[in-house]
Amino acid sequence: MPELPEVETIRRGLEREVVGKRIKTVQVTGTRTIRRQTKKVFITKLEGAKVTHVERRGKYLVLKLDTGELLVIHLRMSGQLLRAQAKDAVVKHTHVVFTFTQGGQLRFVDPRTFGELFVTAPDELTKEITELADLGMDPVDEPISWVKFREKLLSRTTKLKPLLMDQSFLAGLGNIYSDEILWEAGLRHDRVPQTLSTMEIRRLYRAIVEVLHEAVKHRGSTLADEGYVDLHGRPGEFQLLHQAYDREGQACRRCRTQIVREKVGQRSTFYCPNCQI
DNA sequence: ACGCCCGCCTGTAAGC
DNA sequence: TGCTTACAGGCGGGCG
Numbered sequence: 001m002p003e004l005p006e007v008e009t010i011r012r013g014l015e016r017e018v019v020g021k022r023i024k025t026v027q028v029t030g031t032r033t034i035r036r037q038t039k040k041v042f043i044t045k046l047e048g049a050k051v052t053h054v055e056r057r058g059k060y061l062v063l064k065l066d067t068g069e070l071l072v073i074h075l076r077m078s079g080q081l082l083r084a085q086a087k088d089a090v091v092k093h094t095h096v097v098f099t100f101t102q103g104g105q106l107r108f109v110d111p112r113t114f115g116e117l118f119v120t121a122p123d124e125l126t127k128e129i130t131e132l133a134d135l136g137m138d139p140v141d142e143p144i145s146w147v148k149f150r151e152k153l154l155s156r157t158t159k160l161k162p163l164l165m166d167q168s169f170l171a172g173l174g175n176i177y178s179d180e181i182l183w184e185a186g187l188r189h190d191r192v193p194q195t196l197s198t199m200e201i202r203r204l205y206r207a208i209v210e211v212l213h214e215a216v217k218h219r220g221s222t223l224a225d226e227g228y229v230d231l232h233g234r235p236g237e238f239q240l241l242h243q244a245y246d247r248e249g250q251a252c253r254r255c256r257t258q259i260v261r262e263k264v265g266q267r268s269t270f271y272c273p274n275c276q277i
Numbered sequence: 278a279c280g281c282c283c284g285c286c287t288g289t290a291a292g293c
Numbered sequence: 294t295g296c297t298t299a300c301a302g303g304c305g306g307g308c309g
Contacts, residue, residue: 076285077285078287111286157279158280162280265281265282
């Protein structure tokens with residue numbers, strides 16, 4: 001479900017709501033959510049620890065603990081982190097509940113159970129998650145250098161959409177935002193970097209930065225299934241500004257041509273067949 | 278070394 | 294109405 005803007009929104013929520021708090025107890029009820037270590041080890045490493053920082057690495061959330069270890073969270077397709085009070089009803093598919101010494105809880109809810117949590121030492125992180133060992137530039141965290149972007153783009157032969165979704169090229173993009181970026185740039189998903197003019201590369205570069213900043217500003221995209229909500233259960237608003245994703249049959253806001261939907265490597269791809277070239 | 282395709286799950290919506 | 298099928302924000306692994 002969540003891509004960079006959604007994970008970043010959650011990260012900011014955690015920064016306000018969870019950093020500085022000490023974990024009193026951890027309850028693990030899910031059977032698949034903790035899979036890199038035993039539940040017992042997971043719980044032991046967390047109880048009594050204080051959360052001191054929250055970082056995002058691509059779509060991963062990394063919470064630093066005062067024990068020196070890291071709590072790593074990936075929401076995958078349907079994971080949610082929700083702030084709650086102990087008295088609040090526990091919704092279906094709640095797999096992990098953290099209770100803080102100051103009161104209040106953080107709950108991990110995940111119907112499809114693809115998401116996971118684990119605790120690891122900082123120097124083990126990239127061994128545990130090889131994707132993080134070779135993570136691309138972060139388009140929101142650090143301003144991307146135009147020279148580096150161009151160089152890196154031209155070194156790849158992959159088509160633009162799979163390239164944008166490749167976490168070793170850029171960190172944090174998925175199916176929604178790659179379609180939105182390509183619409184904004186006026187480029188087709190199957191273009192190959194070597195065929196792009198300097199102007200087209202510039203448009204792509206600008207689209208990446210602009211679309212993601214706007215999406216973060218509007219706290220991410222919540223689709224009809226409401227799979228993504230922030231820590232407070234609030235939906236995002238960027239879906240109202242989508243130009244391509246989930247707009248099949250609707251008029252392109254640039255040229256009025258109907259947006260088409262096409263399967264590209266099993267993923268739905270939305271684009272304007274007229275003004276994306 | 279790369280691209281393609283499946284599997285991992287549950288829930289919802291569309292199709293018959 | 295009810296059953297069946299397709300599909301959903303991600304990622305790793307196995308295949309050719």
